[in-house]
Amino acid sequence: MRLILVRHPQPLVAPGVCYGSSDLPAAPDDIVRVHTALLASASIPPGTPVYASPLQRCAVLAGRLGAHTLDARLAEMDFGAWELRSWDDIPRAEVDAWAADLANYRPGGGENVLQVAARVAAFRAELLDQRQHEDQHQQAAIICHAGTIRVLVALEAGLKTGLPLEEIALRAAAAPHKIAYGETVILEAVA
Numbered sequence: 709m710r711l712i713l714v715r716h717p718q719p720l721v722a723p724g725v726c727y728g729s730s731d732l733p734a735a736p737d738d739i740v741r742v743h744t745a746l747l748a749s750a751s752i753p754p755g756t757p758v759y760a761s762p763l764q765r766c767a768v769l770a771g772r773l774g775a776h777t778l779d780a781r782l783a784e785m786d787f788g789a790w791e792l793r794s795w796d797d798i799p800r801a802e803v804d805a806w807a808a809d810l811a812n813y814r815p816g817g818g819e820n821v822l823q824v825a826a827r828v829a830a831f832r833a834e835l836l837d838q839r840q841h842e843d844q845h846q847q848a849a850i851i852c853h854a855g856t857i858r859v860l861v862a863l864e865a866g867l868k869t870g871l872p873l874e875e876i877a878l879r880a881a882a883a884p885h886k887i888a889y890g891e892t893v894i895l896e897a898v899a
Contacts, residue, residue, distance in 0.1 A: 709839050710847035711895040712752055713857045716765040717742045718889040724794050728855070729786035729818070734765040742890035743772045751892050752849045759835070760851035770851045781831035784853035788818030810881040811874050825877035828859040836899045854887040855880075864895050 717738035721727050746752055752773060760770035761782040770776040790798055798816075806813040811822045835848060850860070859880040866876035887893065 709836055709897045709899075711860065711897050712756070712847060712849040713860060713893040713895060714742070714746065714751070714769070714849065714851050715854055715857060715887050715889055715891050715893075716761070716763075716851060717769060719765045721792075722794075724796065726787050726790045726793055726795055726798065726816075728784040728791060728853075729763070730791045731763050732765055734768060738889060739768055739772070742769060745890060746773070746892070749892075753847070756847055756849050758849045758851065759831075761853060761856065763853075766851045766853070773849070773851075776851075779831055781827040782850065782852045782856050784855050785815075785821070785824045786818035788814065788816030790816030790818070811877050821877045821881045822874055824855065825859050825863070825873055825880060828856055829863055829873060829876075832860060832863055832897065836897055840899060854885055857887055857893055858883045858885070860895060861893065864897055868898065 717734035719727060719732040719734055721730075721732050752758070758770050758773050758776035759779055759782065760766045760776050761784070762778040762780055763783055766782070767778055770778070790802075795803075802815070806815050812820050814820045839846065839848065850856075859877070862876045862880035862883065866879060871879075
């Protein structure tokens, strides 16, 4: 099954601020830019089911694409007390503790990477199971976050080689963050 992953438009937030699960709006001009680019490229063919994170920076774009399903499992990582704080204001010892245990440390008391990977994996498994029983849709569009996209990419590679979820989560966390706002990533997902 083809998964068309689209990162949300740029949120309205100052540079250098931690904003994982915070429900920030996207910049209106960037919503238009990303929507226009998706239509112009025909990246999401008509009739393709659209799923999105419920955070407004994703949900608004999904709404412009038409009928869609919001799913909380697609949300970005919850950084707890780190949310909406400048990365420079977060104590270095806390950041170092997270770096020392990426899979299990809960930044700011929020989620850990393993929890994020588990919920994204549950979404992926359910989606592939549903679509296996429906002949008309062999693809789906997912409007989500860079972290969610990195987990989905790591899941695809890791599940093919039989990696445990913790190793998949670590690979997603270690992947360089190079996904631009509005960027599309295509995955061929195998059940």
